[in-house]
Amino acid sequence: MDTSRKILRAYDGSTVTFKALRAYGWNELLNLGYFQLRDLAMLLFGLGYFQKQLVRQSIKLVAPQPGENIVDVGCGYGWTSNQIANSGAQVIGIDLLEKHIEKARQKFGHNPNVTYAVGDATQMLSSATQAALEEESLDKIHCLEAAFHFGHNGRRAFLAEAFSLLKRGGRLVLVDFMWRSNCPEEINELDGERHVRRTWQFEQFEPLADYRTIARECGFQEKQIIDWSPRVINPFQKICNIITLLGQYRIPRFFLSMIRPGVFSMNSQEWRLLAEVLEAHERVSGSTYYVAMVLEKP
Numbered sequence: 001m002d003t004s005r006k007i008l009r010a011y012d013g014s015t016v017t018f019k020a021l022r023a024y025g026w027n028e029l030l031n032l033g034y035f036q037l038r039d040l041a042m043l044l045f046g047l048g049y050f051q052k053q054l055v056r057q058s059i060k061l062v063a064p065q066p067g068e069n070i071v072d073v074g075c076g077y078g079w080t081s082n083q084i085a086n087s088g089a090q091v092i093g094i095d096l097l098e099k100h101i102e103k104a105r106q107k108f109g110h111n112p113n114v115t116y117a118v119g120d121a122t123q124m125l126s127s128a129t130q131a132a133l134e135e136e137s138l139d140k141i142h143c144l145e146a147a148f149h150f151g152h153n154g155r156r157a158f159l160a161e162a163f164s165l166l167k168r169g170g171r172l173v174l175v176d177f178m179w180r181s182n183c184p185e186e187i188n189e190l191d192g193e194r195h196v197r198r199t200w201q202f203e204q205f206e207p208l209a210d211y212r213t214i215a216r217e218c219g220f221q222e223k224q225i226i227d228w229s230p231r232v233i234n235p236f237q238k239i240c241n242i243i244t245l246l247g248q249y250r251i252p253r254f255f256l257s258m259i260r261p262g263v264f265s266m267n268s269q270e271w272r273l274l275a276e277v278l279e280a281h282e283r284v285s286g287s288t289y290y291v292a293m294v295l296e297k298p
C-alpha cells in the first residue's frame with residue numbers, strides 16, 4: 001500500500017478513535033490540543049478550542065513576520081497555515097493527503113497570503129511536492145504533530161531538506177511525540193495489539209536524544225526544547241478516559257450526547273473497543289514526551 005493511502009486510514013473516520021474525536025469536536029484541526037486549567041469550562045464546547053490553543057502556542061515559537069516565506073508542513077485542513085498567513089507572511093501549507101489539501105483550499109483559498117500543495121515532507125526539494133521550493137528560500141518552517149508519521153529515515157530526510165530550504169538564520173519549529181528512552185522498540189510491548197500504531201499509522205516515535213543528534217548532524221543549532229507533555233498528552237489522555245468511561249453506560253452516554261450529539265453515532269460495541277484502544281494509548285503515552293523544538297540554521 002502506498003504511504004498516502006496508509007496515512008489516509010488514520011484520518012478517514014474508519015477507526016473508532018477518530019470517530020469519537022470527530023464527535024467530540026475534531027473538525028478544523030487534527031492535533032491533541034493544549035490544555036490549561038483556567039480553560040476547563042471550554043470542554044463543554046468540545047476539543048476544537050484546545051486544538052487552536054496548541055496552534056497559538058506553536059505559532060508563538062514561529063513568530064511570523066510580514067513578508068517572510070514560511071512553509072507549514074503536515075498542514076492538515078489548513079487552519080494553522082491560514083493563521084500564520086494572517087500575520088502578513090507568505091505561507092505554503094503542504095500535506096501528503098489530497099483530501100486535506102482540497103479541504104484547506106475550499107476553506108482558506110481566498111486568503112492571498114496562503115497557498116496549499118500536496119507534497120511529501122520527506123521529499124520537499126524533489127518533484128514529490130506540487131510547490132516549487134528552492135534551496136535557501138524559506139525564512140521559517142513549521143511542522144506541528146506530523147513528523148511521527150514520517151518514520152526514522154523520513155524524519156532524517158525531512159530535517160536535512162528543511163536545513164537546505166531555510167535561509168541562513170532561518171528557523172524550524174518542530175512539534176512532535178518523542179520517545180523518553182533510547183529504545184523506541186519498547187512500543188512493541190506496550191502496544192502489543194498495535195492499537196495505537198494502527199490508529200495513527202506510524203511505527204515508532206523518535207527518541208528525543210536521537211532527534212537532537214539528527215538535528216545537530218544536519219547542521220541545526222538548538223534554540224529551545226520545551227516539554228509540553230503536561231499540557232498536551234497528559235490532560236488529553238485523562239479527558240479521553242473520562243469521556244470513554246461515560247460513553248460505556250447508557251444514562252451518562254445520553255447526557256454526553258446532549259452536549260455532543262455526534263456521540264450518538266457510536267454504538268456500545270464501539271465504546272467498548274474505544275476503551276481498549278485508550279488503555280493502549282495510556283501505556284504508550286507514559287513513555288512519550290510531547291516536545292516543541294526550535295532549531296536555527298546558523
Ligand SMILES: C[S@@+](CC[C@H](N)C(=O)[O-])C[C@H]1O[C@@H](n2cnc3c(N)ncnc32)[C@H](O)[C@@H]1O
Nearest residue numbers: 029030031074075076095096120121144146149
Ligand atoms: C496529526 S495531523 C496534524 C495536522 C495539523 N498540523 C494540525 O495541527 O491539525 C498530521 C498531518 O500530517 C500529514 N502527513 C503525514 N505524513 C506526511 C508526509 N510525509 N508529508 C506531508 N504531510 C504528511 C497527515 O496527512 C496529517 O494531515
